[in-house]
Amino acid sequence: MLSRSSQPDDARVPAWRRYVRFWGPRVEADVDDELAFHLEMRIRDYMTLGMSERDARAAATGRLGNLRDARAACHTIGHRRNRRMTRVQTIDALAQDARYAVRTLGRQLGWTSVAILTLALGIGASTAVFSVVNSLVLHPLAYTHADRVVTILRTDAKSHISLSPNSELIEVWQRQSHAFERIEMYSRQDRTMTGVGDAAVIHTTAIDSDFVKFTGIPMLRGRTFLPSETHKPGTRVALISEQLWRDRFGGVDDVIGKSLRLDDKPYTVVGVTRASLQIPMWGDSRTDVWLPLGSDSTYGVNDIARLKPGQSEAAVAKELDSITARSNIELGSVKNFVAQIEHPGDMIGFRSSLYLLSGAVAMLLLVACANVSHLLLARGATREREIAIRVALGAGRGRLIRQLLTESLMLAAIGCVAGILLGLGGVKALLALRPPSLHQLALTHLDARALAVALFVSLMTGIAFGVTAVFQALRRTTADSLRDGAVNGAGGSRHHRLRSFLVVTEMAMSALLLVGAALLVRTVVKLERVDPGFSTANLYSMKIDLPQSRYATNAEITGFVKQVLAQARAIPGVTGAVLAANTPPQTGFMIGALEAEGVPAASGTTPFMAVNTIDSGYFNLLGATLRGVNFDAGSAQRNEIIINEALATKLWPGQDALGKRIRLKPASTKPDGQQWMRIIGVAPNIAVLGLGADHAEPMIYYPPSDNGWVMSALAVRVKAGTDPTTALRAIVPRLDPRLAPPPVRTVQSQLTETISSQQFTMTLLAVFASLAVLLSAIGLYGVISYVVTQRRREIGIRIALGATPRLVARAVVARGLLLSTFGLALGLVASVWATRLIKSSLYGVTGTDPLAYTVAAVLLLTISVLACLVPMRRAMAVDPVIAMRGE
């Protein structure tokens, strides 16, 4: 039986129901009314048939059956329908907003394109640079758990020179330390590859059988090495890189089982590795062919390890040191080196430049955001009247805000798309501009995370300032705004203050970027002017790498190289050629403590010494004047050496080094038995390390000897206008057809390459600074234009009172300069602090270089004046009569 209270009856409807109806959906009320009507009609019909009201009601209710269920079913359907309709309505409204936004944005095409371009610039540039930083520094290796992948080095605490531990030590660590999941070893060597296409010198890396598994990067084709194939001399199996597979084997599927020759020995290809399989970056880390470790003679090894989760790096280093101390491995002069855990990204010399560029591009992004805020605020101001009219016509605030927000978001979205496209182009541009030393950059792709951050920042800017603009407009949508020529109220000045603040910020950041760019330009100019210590005009160099298998002894190598030298000298146009172990800007190094006769153990000396072995004609050919005597055929026997000025000054400041004696204690041999060597000549400082800050490093030159460093590099001087490259390269394959033609380059281009990373940084920073300045100028232009428009009447009055156009112009420009000067001052002060962070990227200038600061200031102020010119003209053209009559 149905209770009476559930029967809808107007008299019994509780008062609160009306509120329910008012606020919520009408579903319940509607259903109840409908059912009540039904009952009422049925009762009336029954009563017409002669039933008493009581009986009629009972019969009618009975006929309805289970009323509760029917009601519930109707409620459910009604609610479901309501929800769906709300959804449809929302989507409709959104579509309408979007259409409206597109129309509005389209109507102000100029404004819209500036805003979109600004956003795109900020997003594109920052994403491109962050992508590079990400792929080079933050995630250089695509290994699994890459955050725990480290390289263990041993470092001299005093000189900060780091070396790779030897394989004996690594094995001891692997056995005794519990901090690592695994320590892997690898060994790098260049070899001559023949048998597939032209002979070429390629990079090989020897690895253990579980190295590929360690990286977690699956093979592209075939398999990795078997445990039975490593540490077994004479195993002739190889893995090839994806690149080599495509370049040399045409990417064919049946590459497995094919063979190639390395240094004249046949190897069978058993697998192809993916492009992402790389080793940490020590200079050039590309690998063309992977070989089994220990199958051939192995040069020095490097290590790469994965820490167990939660290991403290300092504690691990300490543990390794104590293991090292307990072991009785002979470590010679590097005994006191300490273990150091490095992340692969830390090993990039270019890192500081990348951080610098990241900072710069972040500032550019902020300037771009500030500028978009400007544009949105400026537009909010111009649309005050439109908004006021729409409010007056009854537009709801919520709807209005939502609609204006849609516009901001639409703008941001288009800007984001443009930004992504620009970012893709930016990464390509970075790759094209990259210094040759950064091969790894080739693997850079647009990073999704970097993109996400940039998009987020710009979207937030769009929303935040879009909303600010709307609220400012709404606050003033009283009748005021509708009245012609309404004078700015408090809201207007607040608005203006916000925009002035934005301009000052932009100017400050631009000043900072300009100072940075100016400092780097100065650095690069200074580096380019570094005296290399010799004449680079028409000087070429060629380095000859001979396979160990056929050229095992110094005598064999020297025999071959001497033939090359003779043929090189016979090339028409060649005026001279000479042999050396290395030609600048390359050098050999020797590890060991230097001992000078009569000088107490020099505390500052590094156990690391640049050395070269040279023929007697070396200095003559390079055009460097030697003090003292040159080497002759008997120099090696008489233990004679030549040192450079830097070493002479360091060991015997204020004295003549000629005739003094020194000796080196190399790391690997016992100190006893080292001969004292007599200094017979002092050479000028030749930039063997390139044009960097270390172009005048201490250095020792050795005469050629049978057991010393073998001379396999050629320096060749030619007549002006002659290019001997082709003729020089042809010599080696002509003498030994199984060898690849060696690389020949001008010494000047190699020297320039040593400062290419600074040039790269400088170029990018200059581009970023210019963009920032341009954006700030647009911002300043916007603010000053706004001021001029707002003060038309005031200007008119002044002109009417006798102010000359010149005075008016001065007032406008002064207003602009006030803002930019304020920003500039802030920026310069910030620069004094910020340039300290980039000290390592500078050469020859200090962080407070007055010239750089002056250039930045003059440039910024000039641009500011230019930005004020158009609004100034407009102010001067104000007709007092029209201006005062009202707009």
Next chain:
Amino acid sequence: MSDPSIDFLKGTLDLMILKTLSWAPTHGYGIARWIEQCTDDTLQVEEGSLYPALHRLEERGLVAAEWGVTEHNRKAKFYRLTTAGKKHLRTSHDYWARFAGAVTKVLETAPRTA
């Protein structure tokens, strides 16, 4: 639109509602009364399912509803057939006719003894 798997009775009720509304818009009670009158009170509409059925039809867009006033000056919810409803009625009507004919044939045909 015609779904042969639809519950037989519900389908029948829907069809009768749509047919009723095809004559003229009316309220739920009107629909119930019309069906009763047409069938000389032999088919009493189960009123408990009439309203959920109506609301479902409204949800599907086959009928539209709005509040109006009856000839007795009483507020009531009036239903009318939408275009989609008319189309649905046509197809359901055909389907029903074929279905009823087939059932009738089965019921009226006696087996022929060989």
